[in-house]
Amino acid sequence: MSLMTIERHILTEERRMGATSGTFTNLLYDIALAAKMISSEVRRAGINNIIGATGDVNVQGEAVQKLDIYSNDLLIGILSRSERVCAIGSEENAEAVIVPEQWAGKYVVNMDPLDGSSNIGVNASIGTIFSILPKQSEGKIATGDDCLQPGRNQLAAGYVMYGSSTVMVYSTGYGVYGFTLDPSVGEFVLSHNRMRFPDRCKYYSVNEGNYAYWDKPTRQYIDYIKAVGDSPARPFGHRYIGAMVADFHRNLIDGGVFLYPTEESKPQGKLRLLVEANPMAFLAEQAGGWATSGTGRIMDIMPTDLHQRVPVMMGNQEEVARYESYMRDGAG
Ligand code: AHG
Ligand code: MN
Ligand code: MN
Numbered sequence: 380m381s382l383m384t385i386e387r388h389i390l391t392e393e394r395r396m397g398a399t400s401g402t403f404t405n406l407l408y409d410i411a412l413a414a415k416m417i418s419s420e421v422r423r424a425g426i427n428n429i430i431g432a433t434g435d436v437n438v439q440g441e442a443v444q445k446l447d448i449y450s451n452d453l454l455i456g457i458l459s460r461s462e463r464v465c466a467i468g469s470e471e472n473a474e475a476v477i478v479p480e481q482w483a484g485k486y487v488v489n490m491d492p493l494d495g496s497s498n499i500g501v502n503a504s505i506g507t508i509f510s511i512l513p514k515q516s517e518g519k520i521a522t523g524d525d526c527l528q529p530g531r532n533q534l535a536a537g538y539v540m541y542g543s544s545t546v547m548v549y550s551t552g553y554g555v556y557g558f559t560l561d562p563s564v565g566e567f568v569l570s571h572n573r574m575r576f577p578d579r580c581k582y583y584s585v586n587e588g589n590y591a592y593w594d595k596p597t598r599q600y601i602d603y604i605k606a607v608g609d610s611p612a613r614p615f616g617h618r619y620i621g622a623m624v625a626d627f628h629r630n631l632i633d634g635g636v637f638l639y640p641t642e643e644s645k646p647q648g649k650l651r652l653l654v655e656a657n658p659m660a661f662l663a664e665q666a667g668g669w670a671t672s673g674t675g676r677i678m679d680i681m682p683t684d685l686h687q688r689v690p691v692m693m694g695n696q697e698e699v700a701r702y703e704s705y706m707r708d709g710a711g
Contacts, residue, residue: 455469468685506539555631575667581635656677
């Protein structure tokens with residue numbers, strides 16, 4: 380029996396990227412290690428009574444759950460002492476965490492340590508999202524601007540989904556690979572080789588309760604995919620769990636699109652460009668899909684703020700193109 384563990388796989392990917400120092404491999408190991416620790420905490424969450432809000436709000440003004448803080452502190456603790464990272468942009472921190480000179484390395488990590496927090500209290504799927512970028516500034520110490528890079532600069536990106544199993548999906552720009560955690564031995568084992576969106580778009584995932592607040596082209600597009608038709612086979616099924624990681628993961632495996640469009644009260648949508656949209660867009664493109672803000676490629680947006688938001692539509696390439704044409708020209 381030949382098992383491909385994530386460690387072996389990452390080593391092969393590093394060689395493919397032409398990197399030889401081992402730093403990149405070790406950085407991905409660090410993230411996999413944090414993922415195992417978060418997974419173990421998630422599995423014990425109910426038992427430990429770790430569930431529940433701390434009473435604080437994060438920089439986005441949303442209620443912070445205990446697991447968010449645990450995941451954020453853990454990842455920052457591991458990454459900032461690893462000597463591989465110089466700056467960390469986290470959804471949970473107002474400013475980028477700048478690693479002091481003695482531990483500073485050459486990579487930048489942007490992350491959503493715990494995605495889908497509202498699912499914690501109801502024991503549903505949650506995740507972790509990460510994006511790895513090269514340091515841009517001169518010298519050893521990073522600046523906050525090192526986190527503000529367009530998605531096309533990403534060297535790697537991925538997510539961990541704490542679902543019915545824990546799965547880590549990542550790409551270094553040579554395809555997308557998924558690993559399932561075997562909790563009995565604590566190893567991520569290759570379970571999804573070269574992941575690609577199926578040609579057929581089976582599902583759409585969006586918070587449809589917001590329909591009345593969407594722009595007209597978005598409403599028309601959703602009307603279109605719900606109408607009966609042969610090509611493509613419509614209506615698509617609707618699936619929405621409210622954690623981008625889990626919705627994206629299902630669509631990647633079964634075929635589908637994920638949307639979080641603008642709304643009257645959210646002119647930039649809800650999702651964060653640097654910690655959610657860019658890493659997922661990188662994976663979408665690597666898996667043969669597309670990712671748009673409605674008006675252009677997400678990964679070409681030049682960020683100006685660590686916490687800026689962006690409307691998102693990603694997944695099946697044909698459907699993303701159709702949505703863009705609705706946004707440009709209106710229905711049909
Ligand atoms: P987070 O828990 O990191 O704040 O992210 C939640 C995000 C995303 O994962 C999900 O797709 C979306 O918010 C759900 O929003 P709605 O509840 O508005 O549908
Ligand atoms: Mn999130
Ligand atoms: Mn989060």
